[in-house]
Amino acid sequence: MALLRHTTGEIKERKALTVNPAKTCQPVGAMYAALGVHGCFPHSHGSQGCCAYHRSALTRHFKEPVIAGTSSFTEGSSVFGGQSNLIAAIDNIFTIYDPDIIAIHTTCLSETIGDDLLQISQKAKDDGKVPEGKRIVYASTPSYVGTHVTGYANMVKGIVKGFATKTGTPNGKVNIIPGFCEPSDMAELRRIAGMMGVEIILVPDTNGVLNGPLTGHYEMYPKGGAKAEDITSMGDSIGSIGVGRWATADAVNYLDSEFKVPGKVLGMPIGLKATDRFVDALRLMAGVTVPDSINFERGQVVDILSDYTQYFYGKKVALAGDPDQVLALVEFCITLGMIPAYTVSGTAGKFFDDRMAELLKDVPYDCKYKCGPQADMYLLHQWIKNEPVDLLIGNTYLKYIARDEDIPLVRHGFPILDRMGHQYFPSFGYSGAMRLMEKFLSAIMDRQDRDCPETRFELQM
Ligand code: SF4
Numbered sequence: 001m002a003l004l005r006h007t008t009g010e011i012k013e014r015k016a017l018t019v020n021p022a023k024t025c026q027p028v029g030a031m032y033a034a035l036g037v038h039g040c041f042p043h044s045h046g047s048q049g050c051c052a053y054h055r056s057a058l059t060r061h062f063k064e065p066v067i068a069g070t071s072s073f074t075e076g077s078s079v080f081g082g083q084s085n086l087i088a089a090i091d092n093i094f095t096i097y098d099p100d101i102i103a104i105h106t107t108c109l110s111e112t113i114g115d116d117l118l119q120i121s122q123k124a125k126d127d128g129k130v131p132e133g134k135r136i137v138y139a140s141t142p143s144y145v146g147t148h149v150t151g152y153a154n155m156v157k158g159i160v161k162g163f164a165t166k167t168g169t170p171n172g173k174v175n176i177i178p179g180f181c182e183p184s185d186m187a188e189l190r191r192i193a194g195m196m197g198v199e200i201i202l203v204p205d206t207n208g209v210l211n212g213p214l215t216g217h218y219e220m221y222p223k224g225g226a227k228a229e230d231i232t233s234m235g236d237s238i239g240s241i242g243v244g245r246w247a248t249a250d251a252v253n254y255l256d257s258e259f260k261v262p263g264k265v266l267g268m269p270i271g272l273k274a275t276d277r278f279v280d281a282l283r284l285m286a287g288v289t290v291p292d293s294i295n296f297e298r299g300q301v302v303d304i305l306s307d308y309t310q311y312f313y314g315k316k317v318a319l320a321g322d323p324d325q326v327l328a329l330v331e332f333c334i335t336l337g338m339i340p341a342y343t344v345s346g347t348a349g350k351f352f353d354d355r356m357a358e359l360l361k362d363v364p365y366d367c368k369y370k371c372g373p374q375a376d377m378y379l380l381h382q383w384i385k386n387e388p389v390d391l392l393i394g395n396t397y398l399k400y401i402a403r404d405e406d407i408p409l410v411r412h413g414f415p416i417l418d419r420m421g422h423q424y425f426p427s428f429g430y431s432g433a434m435r436l437m438e439k440f441l442s443a444i445m446d447r448q449d450r451d452c453p454e455t456r457f458e459l460q461m
Pocket of ligand 1: 025026027049050053106107108109143144
């Protein structure tokens with residue numbers, strides 16, 4: 001907190017230094033994706049410290065125990081390679097913890113050495129360390145490139161690549177590949193598809209894994225998660241929809257090129273317009289009509305929007321987070337009449353700049369945005385120092401700026417370490433849009449109540 005007091009409004013070009021990054025490292029995303037497969041044990045091929053950090057990052061966000069193994073690199077494996085450690089780990093994990101699948105991801109260290117997961121996995125199979133009916137999937141996740149979003153995307157593709165086949169007999173289902181989002185958002189995708197009468201294969205699916213009930217019994221492999229037989233059948237599906245360009249395009253394109261399953265990659269269905277696009281894509285792909293129950297929820301969103309537009313209108317917002325999340329949020333803010341004044345995302349990609357330019361073209365304000373390693377919360381703070389905003393939207397790390405600048409914060413994204421709700425209540429879909437509007441409005445109206453003069457302090461707002 002004290003350090004933030006040294007943030008100045010004087011912005012200098014930085015090429016190498018990142019301060020308070022709006023991202024975390026690749027294996028966190030890979031571990032999270034692996035937990036969305038039923039009976040899967042994530043394994044970190046690297047040192048114990050990396051694995052401990054990745055597990056704790058997920059545990060602190062979801063408030064659930066997160067399982068994972070580590071190859072426990074020592075000085076020897078760091079120099080000569082980690083093959084023997086990984087083969088011993090595969091043997092131990094299948095013998096002691098009995099998962100159906102081990103999902104292995106690399107770390108900076110094992111990538112720098114050049115360990116080849118394909119070759120090591122094959123050797124483990126040849127050595128009889130993979131029991132009959134069990135599987136290994138893997139992904140390369142070097143953290144000196146990319147972010148947790150890249151790691152998630154790499155593991156999702158690894159899972160799909162490790163399982164999906166084509167029998168030639170259509171299964172009549174639509175593959176839905178969610179980006180890096182909450183278990184509650186994955187549940188919402190399934191709920192919307194259910195309302196539309198569309199059978200889906202949702203991969204990964206962390207609902208019921210990282211937001212499960214307290215039963216009094218520890219279950220290493222909770223009931224939730226995508227089932228192996230369903231992932232295997234993805235090559236026979238009608239089509240695939242990815243929600244989140246960064247996190248899902250690789251898997252969707254793989255299914256398209258390998259099995260001729262036509263794919264469509266959308267943004268995350270956060271807000272009115274993005275949810276409309278998702279519902280429409282599902283309607284067209286599955287050849288169904290949109291039921292009244294969905295139109296009813298959409299109508300509720302429009303009703304809230306028109307009732308409260310006076311409170312949203314003209315409010316300046318600063319956002320930080322994953323590109324798939326913030327692009328959707330920026331669009332929703334504009335729909336609500338707010339001004340997305342500043343946006344940073346630690347994950348790079350040309351599409352971010354192109355899409356932001358498109359979204360902001362009619363916004364009457366000189367909005368600033370940036371993606372990549374130097375698009376950090378320090379820069380966001382500097383922009384705010386020069387011209388303040390009315391609302392912050394992003395993860396828990398923004399609470400320091402919120403306190404320093406006395407700006408209300410709506411927590412959204414990863415990680416959220418100091419509040420609950422994200423695991424259980426979606427931001428996706430029309431119901432998610434209603435929840436977001438409630439959160440935005442509460443933050444804005446609470447601040448108005450706090451700051452307004454007595455003569456303008458109203459009972460009815
Ligand atoms: S950035 Fe690299 S070294 Fe650091 S925790 Fe992540 S994988 Fe490990």
